[in-house]
Amino acid sequence: MVKQPKTLEVGIAQINPTVGDFNLNQHKIIDYISQAEKSKFDLVIFPELSICGYPVWDLANKKSFVETNLQVLKNICQATKSYQITSIVGFIDFGKKKNGKNKNALAVIRNGKIILVQHKTLLPTYDVFLEEIFFEPASAHHTFVLNGIKIGTSICEDIWEDAYPVKPVKIMKRKGIQVLINISASPYHRKAPIARDDIVRKRAKENKIWLIYANQVGGQDDLVFDGRSFVADPRGKVVARAKPFREELFHVSIPLYERKLSEVLLGSLNEIQDIYEALLLGIRDYVEKNRFQKVVIGLSGGIDSALVATLAVDALGCQRVIGVTMPGVYSSKGSYEDSEILAKNLGIEFRKYPITPLYQAFLEQVAERKEVKNKTALPMTLANENLQARMRALELMYVSNDEGCLLLSTGNKSELAMGYCTIYGDMCGGLAVLGDVYKTDVYRIAQYRNQISKVIPKTIIEKAPSAELRPNQKDQDSLPPYEELDQILELYIEKNMSEKEIIHSLSQKGISKEVILDTIRKIEHNEYKRRQTPPLIRVTEKAWFGRRMPITNRFGKS
């Protein structure tokens, strides 16, 4: 009689695939399987849709895309057929109907053969997920046996069964599984790590099973996947945790018949550090996966552009970042000097492209058309403010086109909420780095980053925010104090609280009803601007991307 092994040696291959880069993904998967085989693991687990990357949206129903992904699955089988290890990879399977929807699937591979295919049962369709549009659900639930242990498989949402009539985990528990594997591509937002911990521990405990949660890592347009794979034991305690925001082959030795492992607590998350890491990964992967050599950033002397430049340097290195200061008529001397110091601290290329000559020339034309004496006789208008922002965009996009680099836009979530930004001006760019970061968090992240090394000048952090588009302009002339504004925004956008509830909730904090109602009115009025943003890296529970509002909407308007 063969003696049963006492442990299951599991490798979680927490990888960063690239959507559609089948060559890269195939090599990465085969490499990690080979490493795991060499390490004599019993099992190696890859994240959801690891062969093609996640999310793929409508690519899931592009025939040649799915065919290529199936070929890669075959290649992986072929390359590992002499291996002892069992591997689990995510892929897209063709659906039942010829031109119908396809399936989000996983394959369990052993000795070069697919021994089990499990489709995803629960298809999340809310917020940033639209899987019902692209996939059809599983109709059966399978298990397999490894070293005498019955193992169930599931994909991401399948373990979040509480909200659904079908309960995949319960079904598999009834089939007698001891271990459940969940392959995920669960995007980061600041509350996600706790939510995942809660659900995995709950599922493990209520079913008295081991639960192995393998998550993807990497940036993909608006989304960042934070990895953080982990394993919960049948008591519902987490006994092993992989790193956040890093690719790795994470090893867990699961003691199936004996000793208990000690608990590894999630601990108190440093939310600001997390957001910082998420933004780094979001920038790096957007730039690398889209093959940009360099990025360009307009440096205004304010905190937003200073933080974006810092993040870009941390993500890409100083050689790949160009900072451009574009002083205008209302720019302060301090703004230029602060930008210069920042650029020096960061070690980036620093350019100065003043917009004043073109701005003056434009206004002369306007004066002529309006038949006023000269440009100084023109009133200062919103059109003139926007014009300056757009002239800066003209300069930055010229650099982008001329030198083939990506323009990073610097606006934050608070500004985008209020429409305190210029469309085709400072909103321009291929990636909106801070588009889901509240202004008060921009400050916190800057402070956090300066603790690592002092790069952002104190003067930038301490000055009153200003767009410097008219004389003596301050953000706070047009907006509530950011400490107040961001509280309103969080309750309204993330918590979906009603006007009444927000007024009630913030009345003790001294925020007036008028400010709250005016803020909400402005949020809704500026939907048209947000419709034209580039992808913005999601870090909160509700980013603009997951909030769908009509532009034409007269609710609350006279």
Added chain:
Amino acid sequence: MVKQPKTLEVGIAQINPTVGDFNLNQHKIIDYISQAEKSKFDLVIFPELSICGYPVWDLANKKSFVETNLQVLKNICQATKSYQITSIVGFIDFGKKKNGKNKNALAVIRNGKIILVQHKTLLPTYDVFLEEIFFEPASAHHTFVLNGIKIGTSICEDIWEDAYPVKPVKIMKRKGIQVLINISASPYHRKAPIARDDIVRKRAKENKIWLIYANQVGGQDDLVFDGRSFVADPRGKVVARAKPFREELFHVSIPLYERKLSEVLLGSLNEIQDIYEALLLGIRDYVEKNRFQKVVIGLSGGIDSALVATLAVDALGCQRVIGVTMPGVYSSKGSYEDSEILAKNLGIEFRKYPITPLYQAFLEQVAERKEVKNKTALPMTLANENLQARMRALELMYVSNDEGCLLLSTGNKSELAMGYCTIYGDMCGGLAVLGDVYKTDVYRIAQYRNQISKVIPKTIIEKAPSAELRPNQKDQDSLPPYEELDQILELYIEKNMSEKEIIHSLSQKGISKEVILDTIRKIEHNEYKRRQTPPLIRVTEKAWFGRRMPITNRFGKS
């Protein structure tokens, strides 16, 4: 014994509500009910979500929005409590759970009381629909009796039951209904009228019931609703048709026990006229519902801007349209002259804002920075082409901001597919009028419009398309002939055909494999530009808005 009436006198109130304008919608609904009451109709039917407008997206889960909509429902009951007529209106009902999803609903009102509430059962979640995100489905199906006749009610997708496991119409047929009412908000695309006709006739025939289909009319951001309400008899023949693209109270007298009505065929649709009407309504409603007084359009001398200006005049009147010609270094004399003639023909305000001085000044700066002798020593680059387009946007957005008018963008679907357009340049605007119209259809619509009255100069229609951004540039230098290109685009985007299938399908038409593959590559590469478009009026089966693709996507790239 009361004698049974031999007919059911039905009014279909094919109305154009405005999303969130509860005051307007309430008045409109009460007015139409009053008219129908005066006409002694038995029943008056309003479209889906007529109280709040459709689609509302995430507004469906905004508490104050739903509360206001319920108050309007009460007001309608109150205002009609002395009436004899039965009314059916669409509204949002609160869901079961306090902070859960709400319900897409209809109320049957008689003598000021709600005698029945029916929720929507089938929630379309594909293409431009995302209702599973916003609503929870019905769990029961109700009928009511009017003049001794059993009537069933349903909402839009409920009659498209073939693709779903639950069959609302079959359920109600089993309950013995003779008449089924369907209230819809079914958006226009060029194949929609036929698809609706087919399904309604099929449902009526297979269940041997009368089917009354009441559709919304009007424009809402990307979508246009074309009305075209109609009635099918139990033989599956359409016996009455309301107008397309017009609000009306449409009367149908349904003979329940006797004579047959003669069939009203859909006839061969004039697809080009339909698209023209859809674009008019789309422009008019976006402008009116968002309270713009005027629109501004850049007139290039090309067919796209000529058509947009013509559509704007037809939609809004010539007093509300400003045309701006912005000649640059490479603009031909013909372009200016043609634009001037067009503006004269249309009777619109015509302005000339040359971009050459600013463009030259910008290039002088570039020359200085690059330390070349002068601007003539600079090579002609893509950056310079885009710069011209962006300087025009600067002018147009200045007009937009300064005079409070809406900028209409003029790019067509073929250009957007290929990325043959400048982001933050000609792509700027609040509404992309032709963003879902293929270039070959732009010509067809122009020809159609010129048959009504000759406004677009022949020279504009006949000249070879050119962006005029470098010397002697023609679209056809960079793109396949539009007749070929549009065939590829239609098969790829609308039919979702694979590369192989397209090559096979178009090989007899002499379109080469290389052209097809290069076209597809360009479509996918330019997703980042399309992510930043304004709403574009949908007229085809698959508009960009309903096609969700990752930007970061290396499939097919080296």
